[in-house]
Amino acid sequence: xxxxxxxxPSRSLRFNPGLKRNRTDRLFTAIAALFxxxxxxxxxxxxxxxxxxxxxxxxxxxxTQLPPAPGLEGGGIANAIIGTFLVTLVGSMIAIPVGVGGGxxxxxxxxxxxxxxxIRLGNDILAGVPSIICGVFVYSAIVxxxxxxxxxxxxxxxxxxxxxxxxxxxxxTTDEAxxxxxxxxxxxxxGVGASKFVTxxxxxLPSAFTPMATGVVLAIARAAGETAxxxxxxxxxxxxxxxxxxxxxxxxxxxxxxxxxxxxxQNALAWAASFVLxxxxxxxxxxxxxxxxxxxx
Amino acid sequence: xxxxxxxxxxxGTLPSCLSLENVTISxxxxxxxxxxxxxxxxxxxxxxxxxxxxxxxxxxRALNRMNDLIEGCSLRGRVVFDGQDIYAREVDPVExxxxxxxxxxxxxPFPKSIYENIAFGARINGFKGDMxxxxxxxxxxxxxxxxxKDKLKESGNALSGGQQQRLCIARAIAVEPEVILMDEPCxxxxxxxxxxxxxxxxxxxxSFTIVIVTHNMQQAxxxxxxxxxxxxxxxxxxxxxxxxxxxxxxxxxxxxxxVQQATQDYVTGRFG
Amino acid sequence: MRSETGQDQFTLRRRPWSERxxxxxxxxxxxxxxxxxxxxxxxxxxxxxxxxxxxxxxxxLSFLVTSGWNPVNNQYGAFTAIYGTLVSSLLALFxxxxxxxxxxxxxxxxxxxxxxxxxxxxxxxxLAAIPSVVLGLWAIFVMEPLLRPFLNFxxxxxxxxxxxxxxxxGPGMAPAILIxxxxxxxxxxxxxxxxLNQVPQELRQGxxxxxxxxxxxxxxxxLPAAISSIIGxxxxxxxxxxxxxxxxxxIIGNSMNFSWSLLAPGNTISAMLANQFGEADGIQVSALLxxxxxxMLMTFAVNILAQWIVRRFSLSYN
Numbered sequence: 001x002x003x004x005x006x007x008x009p010s011r012s013l014r015f016n017p018g019l020k021r022n023r024t025d026r027l028f029t030a031i032a033a034l035f036x037x038x039x040x041x042x043x044x045x046x047x048x049x050x051x052x053x054x055x056x057x058x059x060x061x062x063x064t065q066l067p068p069a070p071g072l073e074g075g076g077i078a079n080a081i082i083g084t085f086l087v088t089l090v091g092s093m094i095a096i097p098v099g100v101g102g103g104x105x106x107x108x109x110x111x112x113x114x115x116x117x118x119i120r121l122g123n124d125i126l127a128g129v130p131s132i133i134c135g136v137f138v139y140s141a142i143v144x145x146x147x148x149x150x151x152x153x154x155x156x157x158x159x160x161x162x163x164x165x166x167x168x169x170x171x172x173t174t175d176e177a178x179x180x181x182x183x184x185x186x187x188x189x190x191g192v193g194a195s196k197f198v199t200x201x202x203x204x205l206p207s208a209f210t211p212m213a214t215g216v217v218l219a220i221a222r223a224a225g226e227t228a229x230x231x232x233x234x235x236x237x238x239x240x241x242x243x244x245x246x247x248x249x250x251x252x253x254x255x256x257x258x259x260x261x262x263x264x265x266q267n268a269l270a271w272a273a274s275f276v277l278x279x280x281x282x283x284x285x286x287x288x289x290x291x292x293x294x295x296x297x
Numbered sequence: 298x299x300x301x302x303x304x305x306x307x308x309g310t311l312p313s314c315l316s317l318e319n320v321t322i323s324x325x326x327x328x329x330x331x332x333x334x335x336x337x338x339x340x341x342x343x344x345x346x347x348x349x350x351x352x353x354x355x356x357x358r359a360l361n362r363m364n365d366l367i368e369g370c371s372l373r374g375r376v377v378f379d380g381q382d383i384y385a386r387e388v389d390p391v392e393x394x395x396x397x398x399x400x401x402x403x404x405x406p407f408p409k410s411i412y413e414n415i416a417f418g419a420r421i422n423g424f425k426g427d428m429x430x431x432x433x434x435x436x437x438x439x440x441x442x443x444x445x446k447d448k449l450k451e452s453g454n455a456l457s458g459g460q461q462q463r464l465c466i467a468r469a470i471a472v473e474p475e476v477i478l479m480d481e482p483c484x485x486x487x488x489x490x491x492x493x494x495x496x497x498x499x500x501x502x503x504s505f506t507i508v509i510v511t512h513n514m515q516q517a518x519x520x521x522x523x524x525x526x527x528x529x530x531x532x533x534x535x536x537x538x539x540x541x542x543x544x545x546x547x548x549x550x551x552x553x554x555x556v557q558q559a560t561q562d563y564v565t566g567r568f569g
Numbered sequence: 570m571r572s573e574t575g576q577d578q579f580t581l582r583r584r585p586w587s588e589r590x591x592x593x594x595x596x597x598x599x600x601x602x603x604x605x606x607x608x609x610x611x612x613x614x615x616x617x618x619x620x621x622x623x624x625x626x627x628x629x630l631s632f633l634v635t636s637g638w639n640p641v642n643n644q645y646g647a648f649t650a651i652y653g654t655l656v657s658s659l660l661a662l663f664x665x666x667x668x669x670x671x672x673x674x675x676x677x678x679x680x681x682x683x684x685x686x687x688x689x690x691x692x693x694x695x696l697a698a699i700p701s702v703v704l705g706l707w708a709i710f711v712m713e714p715l716l717r718p719f720l721n722f723x724x725x726x727x728x729x730x731x732x733x734x735x736x737x738x739g740p741g742m743a744p745a746i747l748i749x750x751x752x753x754x755x756x757x758x759x760x761x762x763x764x765l766n767q768v769p770q771e772l773r774q775g776x777x778x779x780x781x782x783x784x785x786x787x788x789x790x791x792l793p794a795a796i797s798s799i800i801g802x803x804x805x806x807x808x809x810x811x812x813x814x815x816x817x818x819x820i821i822g823n824s825m826n827f828s829w830s831l832l833a834p835g836n837t838i839s840a841m842l843a844n845q846f847g848e849a850d851g852i853q854v855s856a857l858l859x860x861x862x863x864x865m866l867m868t869f870a871v872n873i874l875a876q877w878i879v880r881r882f883s884l885s886y887n
């Protein structure tokens with residue numbers, strides 16, 4: 001070594017694993033790894049049990065038959081599957097137009113005035129309202145007052161309760177998606193004399209479509225699994241759905257009701273319904289994730 | 298051993314502090330800078346100049362393994378400091394950074410008080426002496442003591458940009474490294490702050506080896522003893538450019554009588 | 570064109586009335602739809618508040634501190650449920666915060682290869698997507714039986730301590746707390762992860778540049794810089810835990826008898842609502858709405874505090 005540095009007093013740069021700082025570093029890394037393991041463990045365990053316990057019952061009859069009367073065997077959850085789709089559809093039909101409209105207001109029209117601040121804050125607060133309270137609200141406002149043709153518990157009421165729950169998510173998603181659209185794009189449209197309405201509907205909204213769609217898919221997936229807003233709005237029904245203005249079964253309420261029954265056939269159906277629900281919801285989540293990745297690359 | 302091969306660009310007979318031996322740095326599969334040989338002399342100011350994208354900052358960040366923080370960044374060749382290749386497997390990058398400090402382009406004081414900004418580094422380096430004295434000495438050396446002595450408890454973020462940068466320099470000095478790397482330390486600052494930092498560097502080189510990346514040629518002339526000029530060339534068949542070291546010499550020679558035509562063109566403002 | 574034909578072919582150089590009214594109408598429509606948020610929020614508050622009037626008049630503030638719940642002679646006190654709500658959510662938070670923040674650090678701070686970080690991140694996000702009622706089902710049939718020997722051991726060795734003074738017999742406060750941990754862990758992880766990702770890279774470089782080891786940098790520079798957003802996220806998680814209904818209802822035991830013991834069945838306000846609201850009548854409805862009002866005020870307070878913390882402190886690094 002002819003380098004002149006070699007003649008100077010030399011302090012080793014060697015990694016010394018025994019140093020206190022390196023030992024603490026390893027310790028904390030190990031703790032963080034352990035915590036991450038604990039954090040993913042519940043997902044793995046829940047998925048394993050849902051797939052095994054619920055998978056046992058997957059058959060044609062599960063998707064075509066009504067649940068059995070207490071004490072009897074067999075049957076399916078066909079009415080609950082249809083019910084979940086119907087109620088979620090009603091919720092989406094209300095929450096998406098309202099939420100997208102509100103989101104457009106916040107992103108495109110709102111100035112820094114008190115009103116928009118108030119709506120934004122209100123939206124955040126609404127997002128934090130416990131889902132059971134949404135149920136209580138819709139019960140008091142619609143079910144107890146027999147608002148729909150004198151009916152008390154209705155699929156419609158359940159859908160409205162879900163809509164209240166989805167609304168803040170849809171608004172926030174729309175607001176954030178629209179804000180991601182480059183300003184230059186809408187300036188371009190405004191620059192050739194397009195009205196604000198045309199600019200928003202033809203230019204801004206289409207370019208924000210993907211993030212909005214993923215957000216909305218996630219909101220729908222979350223609503224489909226909600227139980228608390230449905231237990232005293234849509235209630236439950238052991239029969240086939242009878243339109244939007246009667247009580248209706250749903251998978252989530254079925255799981256709740258059947259889980260706490262002392263009959264094995266009902267417990268098994270609760271697992272089967274969990275299987276279907278989890279597959280649908282995780283499927284929607286992975287779909288949303290895939291759309292996002294697919295369009296961003 | 299074999300350091301007579303590939304004789305590095307000259308730095309005379311001064312004791313060298315850091316030697317780059319055939320250093321090539323890549324981001325993923327893309328080569329950012331290629332085949333650099335250089336001996337950086339001890340207790341002098343060495344400036345890296347060159348057009349943007351020539352890899353001068355990348356080389357600087359390689360000198361204390363800061364590139365480790367960038368995912369996919371890899372280095373071939375050797376960077377020898379104190380007789381040891383700092384990229385050898387068994388080397389502790391933390392140890393390297395304790396002896397080769399760095400000041401960044403954007404002032405980045407920690408979200409702590411001015412006092413704590415200085416004391417933090419000293420403490421983690423196991424400083425056992427009088428902390429108040431060290432803080433004052435470091436702030437004095439960085440020419441910011443007078444402005445901060447009455448508000449040491451206030452947040453470092455409350456200072457102006459130029460003051461923040463001098464605080465960051467004080468922070469780097471406080472741990473008493475052997476080398477201070479400065480990555481365009483004045484690019485975000487006003488002329489007066491720049492002047493203060495340049496004056497300070499003349500003081501600092503008595504105790505430290507300084508390597509500075511600058512895009513300002515006048516600054517290189519004012520502060521540095523040695524200058525290396527980097528350039529970038531298009532890669533055959535590739536889409537990007539790869540940087541390389543054109544010339545390394547006394548600052549005076551680089552600016553007045555460069556060997557390479559490219560250097561001549563650059564320092565006279567014909568490109569870049 | 571004008572010059573060739575002598576007349577203007579762009580017939581819409583002056584905006585017609587119809588276009589202008591569509592433009593204005595659309596704006597009004599969005600304002601209207603946005604206002605629905607306020608209407609719904611106000612509706613929720615007024616419904617619950619009005620419904621609670623009767624119970625508020627009858628029981629006053631002693632409702633908050635008494636724990637009798639007797640539909641037969643109409644005596645109601647929500648202390649058990651309020652205590653259960655606070656204890657279950659705070660203890661769940663106490664467990665979930667280190668786990669969540671630790672996980673967030675593990676998947677942001679370059680400790681393991683990117684692929685693994687992403688896999689863990691996705692798994693935690695998917696955990697958030699599992700419906701509460703499915704977690705409840707799992708808690709009843711899988712978690713609680715697995716947990717019971719451990720809880721029994723706790724009781725046997727620490728039974729003198731009030732928190733472990735009863736024999737675990739199935740549903741109870743302890744399994745409810747654990748299922749709450751599972752439910753809020755993804756929120757804490759996601760928000761901490763975002764917060765850590767937003768810490769400027771320059772700050773990390775500064776820390777490493779003076780020779781910090783990874784964890785010195787994390788504890789002294791990175792976490793302090795992200796702490797306000799993390800606290801905001803923790804508050805949001807607390808709000809979520811207090812309002813969480815289904816899984817808790819299914820595993821907490823729904824007992825209105827107060828017990829200090831975490832191994833005994835307990836109750837929370839939301840579980841009480843889920844169980845009783847559908848079948849209640851008379852002043853019981855009002856008592857339940859009174860409890861709902863308390864829950865709502867608690868979550869309001871926590872959420873507003875969370876928003877405030879995030880807004881107040883998050884701008885300091887721009």
